[in-house]
Amino acid sequence: MKVITIEDEAYKRLVRKIERIYSYVEKRAEKETVTPPDPREIRVSNDEAAELLEVSTRTLQRLRSNGEITYSIQGGRTWYTLDEIQRVMSGRLVASKYRQEADLLRAHQDYQKRNKPARTKKNNNPK
Numbered sequence: 001m002k003v004i005t006i007e008d009e010a011y012k013r014l015v016r017k018i019e020r021i022y023s024y025v026e027k028r029a030e031k032e033t034v035t036p037p038d039p040r041e042i043r044v045s046n047d048e049a050a051e052l053l054e055v056s057t058r059t060l061q062r063l064r065s066n067g068e069i070t071y072s073i074q075g076g077r078t079w080y081t082l083d084e085i086q087r088v089m090s091g092r093l094v095a096s097k098y099r100q101e102a103d104l105l106r107a108h109q110d111y112q113k114r115n116k117p118a119r120t121k122k123n124n125n126p127k
Helices: 008-032 046-053 057-065 082-090 101-114
Strands: 043-045 072-074 077-081
Touching: 043 046, 043 082, 046 057, 046 077, 046 082, 046 101, 077 082, 082 101
Parallel strands: none
Antiparallel strands: 043 077, 072 077
């Protein structure tokens, strides 16, 4: 085995650099740590709910009329929470391929990406 020696000052500089790198990596890890969203706070549109539940919008209307699913109406549009969609699936009111909350959240995020309106240069600042 070879022994390598360095001067005291060079060693201290090396240690400071390593500490700066460690600090940088630690800060990046903190920024990237994201808390999973609460399904009770995520609202989905009628069309998205139909897609997640794999039913028609008419079936959703029937579930609403029968009081089997809770919803809210704002701005003339019908909204559901992901928590309610999950309850309907777990209650076996509607069969679905999304068995776990994580799968449902991922499907919601995929839907949002697919149906995100394209921004034009004139519309950079949405109201």
